[in-house]
Amino acid sequence: MVNTLTPNELLHITRGEILQQGPLSSINYISTDSRKIIHGDQTLFVALKGFKVDGHDYIADAYTKGVRIFVVQHEDTDTHIPNSTVIRVKSTTEALQDLATWNRLQYEGIVVGITGSNGKTILKEWLGQILANHFDITKSPKSYNSQTGVPLSVFGIERHHKAAIIEAGISQPDEMAKLQAIIQPNIGIMTNIGTAHAEGFSDQKEKLNEKLRLFKDAQLIIYRKDHEAIHQSLQNLYPADKLVAWSEQPGGDYTLSIKKEKEGSKITLIKSDLGLYTFHSRFTDEASLENLRHTIVASLVLGLSEPQIQQSIQELDTVEMRLTLKSGIHQCLIIDDTYNNDLAGLDIALEFMNSQRPKKRKILILSDLLQAGDKGSVYSHVNALIRHYQLDMLIAVGTDIHRLKSAPPCEVYFYRDTAHFLEDFPGLSFQDDLILVKGARVFQFERIVDALQERIHGTVLEINLNALRKNFTFYKSLLKPTTKTMIMVKAFAYGGGATEIAHHLEQLNANYLAVAYTDEGVSLRNEKITLPVMVLNPVQDSFGNLIKHRLEPVVYSLSFFRQLGEYCRSNNNAISVHLDLDTGMHRLGFGEEDLEELRSLTHRYPELRIASLYTHLAGADDAAHETYSMRQLSLFQSMCSSIQSFLGYRPLMHALNSAGIVRYPEFQMDMVRLGIGLYGVEVNGLHENALQPVSVLKTTISQIKLLKKGETVGYSRKGTMNHDGKIATIAIGYADGYDRRFSNGIGKVIIHGQKAPVIGNICMDMTMIDVTGMDVHEGDEVIIYGAGLSLKEQAAAIGTIPYELLTNISSRVKRVYYLD
Known part of the structure; x- marks a missing residue:
């Protein structure tokens, strides 16, 4: 919902011309997708011309949903739309961005802008979770960080929000200037710089400097000083009093050192005034620990105390930044979206649900929407979404969600908490249904997904x-x-x-x-x-x-x-x-x-x-x-x-x-x-x-063993330890499609970003890997094919082609589909 906008303001903001004058009414919503229009009489439809889809083809559909004001781009757009106002602009994408910039300027709270090569979305979600425990916030839904995604994110900023967290991603030169004008962050966070989206730039430095343009007018910029290229570029571009640097080594505004322990990690914080505090986290992998330290520093800058941050850290988990489609019991399909719950994310999840193949019923399992502002307005909008997406059943969990009691036009069941729902679960009949599970983390909806999900082999594609x-x-x-x-x-x-x-x-x-x-x-x-x-x-x-x-x-x-x-x-x-x-x-x-x-x-x-x-x-x-x-x-x-x-x-x-x-x-x-x-x-x-790899084959560590130099591993004693060390047995074998030619050191797998070689012969259902010197635990995830282990590289190692590796993956390996 945007700040109320009159047609005259619209004309001025977009620098458009009126092709057709119709009734004038205030605008409270802006849509680029006719499928998602709910309050048509209050909605402006912007007809984006994209590579795959041309929004001008859906003007008639938007009209049937009640829309009576349109922004168009085509010279030949049919303006004979009854009782409607049609405004033509040079570029509808630029018009959308101008409208987002206008909406941003109406907001007086704090805007945090996040960019970088990796970790943007996870950092946004973690910071959002911590801040939401203390005040009302909004954030970009999913990975809405593009030239059109950022405007749609900014339209979600309302006056009651105390802070907004918006991420920005680019792939070409000159893109960030447009996003900076829209986001105008008060506080910037630069995560890191890597090779992602590098093809549009002449070199790494050009890409880095383009990303850093986001912080042109920011009051403070948070970054990791250990990333030397980022540190040098920021020092060259911005005054020292804008920079908030953290590091593992002394010399930054915050020193955050890591000590890994058996059950997680200890993070020791030393501030510039020599204040000391210790945080505890269950995370041990480097990527999560870097994202967590960014989150800690940003939370401190935004005024939270160390104990408040520590309390919230305990609630953080490995955030699944994606909608995941899983096979369920009794021929059901489960859409797992259990990491958070807000209106924007609910709308996206319901749209994803609506695009799946038909099942007998569409069922939504939904928790309270926490920290969502005015409860009456929020649950009124939830009602509208349920009606719009024509759900057959709602299972509502929580205390606030009872506000929906009389309104949803579908079968409704209310439960005080997840435990009470699970008590009733055996008596509920789910058969050939499409079920969306959407809840805030505190409700532990992963327990519901576990109950609904088809039992799966530990190896998944x-x-x-x-x-x-x-x-x-x-x-x-x-x-x-x-x-x-x-x-x-x-x-x-x-x-x-x-x-x-x-x-x-x-x-x-x-x-x-x-x-x-x-x-x-x-x-x-x-x-x-x-x-x-x-x-x-x-x-x-x-x-x-x-x-x-x-x-x-x-x-x-x-x-x-x-x-x-x-x-x-x-x-x-x-x-x-x-x-x-x-x-x-x-x-x-x-x-x-x-x-x-x-x-x-x-x-x-x-x-x-x-x-x-x-x-x-x-x-x-x-x-x-x-x-x-x-x-x-x-x-x-x-x-x-x-x-x-x-x-x-x-x-x-x-x-x-x-x-x-x-x-x-x-x-x-x-x-x-x-x-x-x-x-x-x-x-x-x-x-x-x-191109991007579409599939990742992964499994888990079943057991870890300590072995002495000279001991042998596996059938025919083909693997021999040439040092004292440890091996891990992983839950995949040649019956799953892991080719036996990867035996005896030819194959490699990845655990926490590190490669580990296969030792001994691959068995039918298990494989042993040498993890000497690695910090790994039973249950840890193991990547067989994926980031860092391309199919072409793996196929070449055994003298075959990627086709063979892909098509040999056994049908007993469960397929899980997701939209990140």
Whole structure:
């Protein structure tokens, strides 16, 4: 909710012109997403023109939600919107930013601006948790730190908030100046500088200086003095009286030294006046300890006492900065969002819930919204959200949330606390439901998730749906707007789980899916996936299912064409098919010599409608094969021309896979086939920094053993300790897909950012690793593939390709999906 804004003020702020004058009413909400409009008669709709979505296409939808005032960008926007005011601006993105700047200027409280390469969101959440125990605050929802995310965050600042915490992220030069004008932080925090988003800058120094522009008008800037590059740049840019430095070593405004203990860490604080205080935390990893010390210093600067901070530190946990989709009991799907609870986060979580595949019911388990300002207004808005997202059931936990008692238009159950809900849990019937669990940390809703969640093997494959979206967007940026995308979700979507990924691809407006076998396509249809699906390896026994489930088979030979044609004719059916043309892969497909008979078959069996013609490039991932690839592409175009001449219509044409999209964009034709690239592997090695790994395979330490030099480890005594030390047994083996070729030191895993080698032979269900000299404990998380251990690096170590590692991950390894 923004400060009330009149249309005249809107016109002045955005520097726009009125295209159409309608009734004038005050504005209390600003929306860029027609799906999220609740109070339409009080809402301004800003039609952003984005890479994937053009907001001008959703003006009519916003109108049906009651909106009567619009800011548009297009010259040709239809202004004949009944009883509406339409304002045209040069850039709707800039207009949105100008409106956010105006809203910020109405606020007289403290604004904390956070930037850096890593840790921004976790620091924002931890600082927010600590401050919220003492006064009313607001903060950026999730990772809303972009050119549009920051304005939307600032719109959440209201007069009753005592402080606002806003994070800012950039990826290109000159972006921070725009964010600085919007945020205008009183207090700045610089977390660190790393390699993230480096591709837009000439060097690390340019990126650092761009980030530091956020603090141009800040009164105080908090940073870690041990980061030498940050320290030097800040000293060069800003006067000393603005800088608040902390360090592990004496010489900063605050000295915060660490001593790791068995059950956590002790942080000793020495202030410049030699005041001394000791904090205790359960965290031992370096990233968490750096974020925690930033949080401590920021809390002190904002006026909290050391005992107040220590009390709050006890409540901090490893914050899951993401919405996580998990398999639940009785075919339910669980959305786990249990780390905090506020209106902005609830709206985001409900939107995520609304985009999931349909289940029998939509159920929200919600706690009190703590430190939320005026309770009546807050719970009135919760009611509006429940109505807007058409929930079937609300389970409300807490004492304040009883204010909802008479209003929610759904089935409602109230519980005083989590314990009372769990007492009733066995009697509640959850079956094939979509359940969002959203609660403040004090309510310990992780206990509810634990009760609802399907029992899982200790090894999980986490799939980052945001990374999937970013990779998809990268490849789309290489294509013409008219080029269609076919996404390969065969082999369980390269190990990631076909159903959830296919559903997400529907949300991203992919045009086609491709699977290997008919039963994979049937499974997608049973899960309500509606996109066209191409089946690469159909067999005669599957003809009935192909037609029943509207699947489109590949036809690769004359005999298969006849078989399918006869089946369709005898059953009075028609079907769309895709013709595989062999131009040099020499695997499956029609050759040039088959085209004359293919002409005859297409005339004989009109029941087979040719949806596309395609070929496979044998060497698109290697420049050494460019001559061969070009010969294939030339032959493909020639064969397509021949086929089109006797078909009498023009099917889609496609030849490029992930590697080909990068190497031969001029041959994108009507459609491309995106496979391994979507999952974060750029096999050409030309744009690796532009992609993000989609999946992380992780497990836990089951046991730690101390061994003497010369002792042996594992089957056949293949592992030998060449020093006194310790090993850890982790809960993954070759039955989970951890290739046995990683045995005996070839494989590495990561624990707390450090690499540990495999020792001995990998077993069916377990692996031993050498953790000598490392501070690790039973139950610690272990990364098998992920940040710091790329799939390409791991595959190269055992002489294979990333495809094999991904597709070999066993089905007993549970897939967990999240949106960070």
